[in-house]
Amino acid sequence: MRSEIAFLVRGCIMKAVVGSGSLAAAVLFTCMPLHAQDRATGDYPSKPILFHVGYAVGGSADTVGRIVLPELGKRLGQSIILDNRAGAGGVVGLELVARAKPDGYTMGFGTAGTLASNVNLMPNLPYHPLKDLAPVSMVVNNPLVFVVNASSDIKSVAQLLERAKAGKRFSYGSAGPGSSTNLAGELLNQLTGAELIHVPYKGTGPATVDVVAGHLDSAFTDLPTATPHIQAGKLRVLAQTSSTRSSLIPDVPTMAEAGVAGYHFISWFGIVMPAGTPAAIVDRMNKELVAVLNEPEMRRRILAAGGDPFPSSPEKMRQIIETEIASTAKIIKSANISLN
Template identity: 40%
Template sequence: MPFTFTRLRRAILSAPMLAVLAAPATALAQASYPNKPIQVIVPLQAGSAADVGTRVVLGKVGENMGASFAIENQPGASGLVGADRIARAAPDGYTLGGITDSVLNYAVNLAARTSFDPLNDFEPVSRMANIAWVLVANNNAAKTVNELVAQAQAQPRKLDYASGGNGSPHHIAMELFSAANKVQLTHVPYKGATQATTDVAGGQVPVMFSAVSVALPMIKDGKLRALAQPADRRSSLLPDVPTFTEVGMPAFNFSTWLGLYAPKGTPKAIIDRLNAEVARALTDPGVRDRLMGLGLDPLGSTPAQLGELTRTGHARIGKVIRDAGIKAE
């Protein structure tokens, strides 16, 4: 058969050639990114550390980029519901997630199974902050952490503690504290940190571990009493609150982090652009002051560093959960 114009055209428009022709269009789309609002899903309650931290950082990122970030809270199953939605979204840079390690490392390790792979279904963009924690009680409960331990030893499982849900960091922190001090408390899981903290302040539940960002307003208002901080040194926000080591308790360090993620397959050019913009936002004095005033330590990373942090944290927390015999309720 003679080599006709039709055959020539078919050869030119073969799959490899089509890929080459499509490349400039893809590059152009990425170069103009973003050209519509970006949806950011926070898989935890409004008012949580993840929520407030994400809003502060991406508020500045949006201002610098001239972009609109629409932040939506979708709590449920300790963050697994919202994380699944992020993982299943189109990888085009227009759906992102403000996710803490409480979701990717804690909740996932406690769940019998999940609909997504925390290590392979997301593209890490950047860490945004580290989150400080504090043990708090209502005004009718123990006045010191030593008093709390004495009460718990005298009445095993009679004292309740609140958490943001099964597998949440509030849950894990208290279980680790209980194991270290050889006491037993009864877990009262809520559907989110905000309601749990509010109920502790209201007297419905005596104690809980809380992110400083959530508890701080109630501590300042006198509705919550801060008993001790699980850190190496006192927070500048709570200078009068001792560390566990300072009150003679077993050394106890506990913190979490907040990161920005995209669905797997999001173009590297978009990931790199977002990473650079987060890094830029974290150098802004106003952003840093707002985060630190909420108990969040402004701290960025490269995408690779966040990926490694996720992997090592997943393995470490999984071992802690197994060794402590912590079970989802």
Template identity: 35%
Template sequence: MNQLNRSRRVLPIVAMAMTSLMVAHAHGAPEAFPSRPITVIVPYTPGGSVDTVARLVTAQLQKQLGQPIVIENKPGASGMIGSEQVARAKPDGYTLLLHASSQVYLPLVNANAKYDALKDFTPVARIGTVPLLIVTATTSPLNSLKDMQTQAQANKNSLTWATSGYGTSSHLVEEMLNRDLKLGMQIVAYRGAAPQLTDVMAGHVSAAASPMPGAYPYVASGKLKAIAVTSASRIAKLPDVPTVAESGVKGFEFSSWYGVWGPAGLPANIANQLASEINKATHAPEVTKVFETMMFQPADTSPQDLAKVQQDEHDKISQLAKEANIVIK
């Protein structure tokens, strides 16, 4: 009799539990994130600074999340093709964009932009910041910005800039140096930092401004010559390379920064979870060790931090684009 009573008490409990599971299933109970592979779009060719940072950070992130992270390089239109793909993706956290600060600049200077950097994406996390190097071929007679200024003004159209794409930090620095030093150098656009720097090495283009992660390995190996750095002070890895400010442009300072975005409408809980994991990844010893060689400063970040940074950059570059009349059609 006792056994029968116990059975009668247990059966309703089991039935309620099964009913709860069925109701949860019917209403689509949320699954743990992530439960499948994540795709990270890098809107440039392999081998450049954005790609280098992306592969380093996502390798660590993959270990933490326990799911594969697949990098897809989608170069073209100075990075806008890859960004447009993410803007159209489902906002579920499984398609992300890893891009440089030019993600914010491009729609401000390119008349053909099909997205709004502030409205069509969800900020997730800022990865960090890094200065740019002004580099030339090792065989180039240009050993300083003063040399560049002297030759450019003495022989009009004799020098050219290579940029990783119109509207990128590389392009903006070159436009600013053209303006501030009255260089008048033509700017030649490439589909990323790797082909940009390859042509500088070969002497097909006179010089380039390029973020440290992509440019420094070539300088360290003797394949490129650094003649200036865009940071406020000289960098430890290249103590003999002067800043742009020391080279004749008083007060000049410019850094490139890197971030992760999702499509607009990405749920806040997923954005916050990804930001937390990205923070852990960028401060992991094996990642910071490589970052140090690039002079890359990781950020302690959140979706709110990235939102503020991109708004500030948006306002600053809007003004610069107007002053320098930077319009890409």
């Protein structure tokens, strides 16, 4: 048994299709102009495109997908079916992309975790990011922030590090072992010798709440999670982890600006297709996706959702993946991080 809900968004028909007992929820973005829906193009794409999101409905990747995909489908003149396949931290959804026929009709989101750090954390990862997947474009850079309770007498990263090196024990929370927030914290330890104590949580939300409640000294967390508490005056942001200031928090210094030379860590996600997808198709998808991400209204909506639009060429995305596989390997080995 299944039901369909159709609604109109900016000249596109969108259908939510829900099947009872189904493990996945799918949303069909039918984004051909209304006056041209019955016109066959004869060129790619000539049928709907399946888009796997390896995370639950409501997460950051899912949210951005529901912002970007309708407009991308409109530019392509074809439907895009968003398929949520949560599991194994995004690995399940990305494996479906890697194993799909490389004909241009399957794609999905890959993250800094599923495309880079997992190579070093999961010996039995069911795909290799550089061998089984074809990068299309980066989509979003999600700023990570280093926060303390607003009532703390710690006002800067330099002050915290000075006290830590003098022997005061400081803890930092993360979203769990091997998470981007865990790696961000261990990179700080490795570059400074601070030896902050890692306290793993099941997600950035619980870690952030414990900083607000005064149960945890600090946390590395994502900006969407931290923002409500920052606005409520309950959290102080000491630094952001990227090498350049995010337009979302332009007044917050980077770790390097805060005195940690060489510090750079970002959380991101981009779009990939199966390896072997024809270059002409990858280039077409990249062209349309970059155009969508550069639209002023699209940029505004993504920023409002807590991400920085981050379009790139396929070559640049591949370079980022290669670089981060190498850089996260060093962090993971030095800190002896394990998922077990």
